Amino acid sequence: MTLIHGYGPTEATVDAAFYVLDSERDRDRLRIPIGKPVPGARLYVLDPNLAVQPAGVAGELYIAGGGLARGYLNRPELTEERFLADPFYPGERMxxxxDLARWLPNGNIEFLGRLDDQVKIRGYRIEPGEIEAALRSIKGVREAAVTVRADGGEAELCAYAEGLGRNEVRARLERLLPGYMIPAHII
Known part of the structure; x- marks a missing residue:
């Protein structure tokens, strides 16, 4: 049986890299690499000035190639922020x-974490800071914080809000955010 680990965000048609696992080679690994680019995709690990990072040096992961999305629907500012001109292929975008990543000496890429606070819960990418901003926009909420709790099971959002009761906060938050962004716990 062959097990393949796939990596890729929706912005790059979901599959941008793959890694074929080997039970002997990967038995003691703490991290499974995201692998090498799929055909037609290009992966770059770059520093903040968009310079290529050598093998072993961490940088931000960029994706380019045929599977790249055009941008975000009705979100031109976010499209401009995340979809940049590809400095290595004039006229194309990346x-x-x-994601923080590094090239391994064998040509695979290793995922090291996120550069922001984004989390993934039940398949949705969520920025806790966006929920905190929504909470703070509610009249009567003086302070707010959002964290992720796993407690041995599936990850859940937990919000701490000062100033109003939890039922009032939840009702107002439900008018501001989609259901998947409403914290499971409001304290």
Missing amino acids: YKTG
């Missing part, structure tokens, strides 16, 4: 993933 996607700034927000």
Whole structure:
């Protein structure tokens, strides 16, 4: 049986890289590499000035190639921020993933984490800071914080809000955010 680990955000048609696992080689690994680019995709690990990072040096992962999305629907500012001109292929674009990665000596890429606070819960990418901003916009909420709790099971959002009761906060938050961004716990 062959097990393949796939990597890729929606902005790059979901599959941008793959890694074929080997039970002997990968038995003691703490991290499974995201692998090498799929055909037609290009992966770059770049520093903040868009210079290529050598093998072993961490940088932000960028994706380019035929599977790249045009941008975000009705979100021109976000499209401009995340879809940049590809400095290595004039006239083409690349996607700034927000993922921290590094090239391994064998040509695979290793995912090291996120450069922002984005989390993935039940398949949705969520920025806790966006929920905190929504909470703070509610009249009567003086302070707010959002965190992710796993407690041995599936990850859940937990919000801490000062100034109003939890039921009032939840009702107002439900008018501001989609359901998947409403914290499971409001304290």
